[in-house]
Amino acid sequence: MERHSELTFDNIIKNKLNPKVLKEFNKIYYGREDHCELKVKESSLKSSEENNFELAAYSFSAAQESRPPRLVKIGLIQHSVILPTCESIREQREAIFTKIEKIINTAASEGVQIICLEETWSMPFFLCTREKEKWAEFAESATKGPSVIFLKDLARKYGLVIVSPILEKDDVGTWWNTAVVIDEEGNVLGKHLKNHLPSVGSFSETPYYAPGNMGHPVFDTKYAKIAINICYGRHQALNWLMLGLNGAEIVFNPSATVAEFGESFWNIEARNAAIANGYFTCSINRVGTETFNSTSGGTIERTYYGSSYVTAPNGCRTPALSRLRDGLMIVEIDLNLNRQVRDQWGFNMTSRLDIYATELKELQSQN
Numbered sequence: 001m002e003r004h005s006e007l008t009f010d011n012i013i014k015n016k017l018n019p020k021v022l023k024e025f026n027k028i029y030y031g032r033e034d035h036c037e038l039k040v041k042e043s044s045l046k047s048s049e050e051n052n053f054e055l056a057a058y059s060f061s062a063a064q065e066s067r068p069p070r071l072v073k074i075g076l077i078q079h080s081v082i083l084p085t086c087e088s089i090r091e092q093r094e095a096i097f098t099k100i101e102k103i104i105n106t107a108a109s110e111g112v113q114i115i116c117l118e119e120t121w122s123m124p125f126f127l128c129t130r131e132k133e134k135w136a137e138f139a140e141s142a143t144k145g146p147s148v149i150f151l152k153d154l155a156r157k158y159g160l161v162i163v164s165p166i167l168e169k170d171d172v173g174t175w176w177n178t179a180v181v182i183d184e185e186g187n188v189l190g191k192h193l194k195n196h197l198p199s200v201g202s203f204s205e206t207p208y209y210a211p212g213n214m215g216h217p218v219f220d221t222k223y224a225k226i227a228i229n230i231c232y233g234r235h236q237a238l239n240w241l242m243l244g245l246n247g248a249e250i251v252f253n254p255s256a257t258v259a260e261f262g263e264s265f266w267n268i269e270a271r272n273a274a275i276a277n278g279y280f281t282c283s284i285n286r287v288g289t290e291t292f293n294s295t296s297g298g299t300i301e302r303t304y305y306g307s308s309y310v311t312a313p314n315g316c317r318t319p320a321l322s323r324l325r326d327g328l329m330i331v332e333i334d335l336n337l338n339r340q341v342r343d344q345w346g347f348n349m350t351s352r353l354d355i356y357a358t359e360l361k362e363l364q365s366q367n
């Protein structure tokens with residue numbers, strides 16, 4: 001499908017308005033008249049056509065100042081599963097690896113330095129089936145599992161930092177919803193565990209894995225201080241707040257969410273978090289339809305709506321990737337913008353954490 005023909009919010013607006021009105025619209029809605037599209041190589045366009053993924057690239061600059069710019073290129077990848085979920089787990093995973101390798105190769109050839117994949121990227125999101133044992137082979141070690149072994153090689157080869165959200169099985173057999181951070185030398189730098197587990201509608205993840213017990217870590221990578229807020233955690237303002245207070249410059253929100261479940265929030269929450277906390281946010285959602293045969297008969301189907309996007313700390317945002325297709329979004333950012341916006345608005349300086357801490361303590365002692 002041609003990039004501008006799909007019926008997305010961004011395309012409907014773009015195709016309906018004349019150029020003058022479009023500029024005005026862009027300024028009001030996206031925060032800037034122009035999307036600042038980055039030119040990509042012919043070879044990258046060719047790879048996106050051959051491998052059937054959307055390729056979009058943008059930039060966010062900062063004002064010139066005494067410090068040199070701190071430019072970082074980030075890459076967001078959204079992708080569908082490939083094989084039917086009744087195929088062997090090893091084959092399903094291998095098929096995803098083959099696809100992701102091509103997208104990462106393209107990202108690397110564009111000079112991307114930090115990549116984040118979607119929530120539990122190496123498997124179908126079987127957590128809606130209410131079955132566990134059948135899928136147990138998808139749960140893997142955060143240091144020695146197939147996903148990390150596969151990505152470590154690519155990280156080392158291209159000097160990439162990669163955020164790899166997986167379903168983790170630890171040494172004592174407990175499952176966690178984990179984002180592993182692999183550094184540019186292919187070492188596991190650390191991990192973040194999903195703090196808030198959904199238990200609503202068909203998103204009932206509490207029977208599968210434990211809620212995170214590692215707080216809000218920030219990873220001081222070669223390129224930027226990064227943190228992760230996994231999917232449902234984006235509904236919690238304090239989850240975002242702690243990552244900012246701990247020093248995050250970029251927060252990734254790898255997700256698995258469907259239209260019936262609050263697509264109307266999708267464009268607001270991470271954008272608001274970027275403004276409130278003075279950092280860049282990267283929203284990444286799964287895409288495509290996943291069908292599961294239930295052991296008790298019948299099928300379960302879930303469709304994810306993609307629409308990954310990036311927001312800068314001043315609230316300006318990119319258009320979204322496709323609702324239907326695999327995609328790679330490359331965004332060049334200048335981290336100086338974080339401090340410039342913080343200095344301009346003073347949200348941190350005026351935050352009054354002291355009064356919240358007192359009131360929270362009081363509330364806690366009453367319960």
Ligand SMILES: NC(=O)NCCC(=O)O
Binds near residue numbers: 119198203258261262
């Ligand atoms: N994976 C996950 O946490 N999904 C919950 C749905 C949502 O928060 O949008």
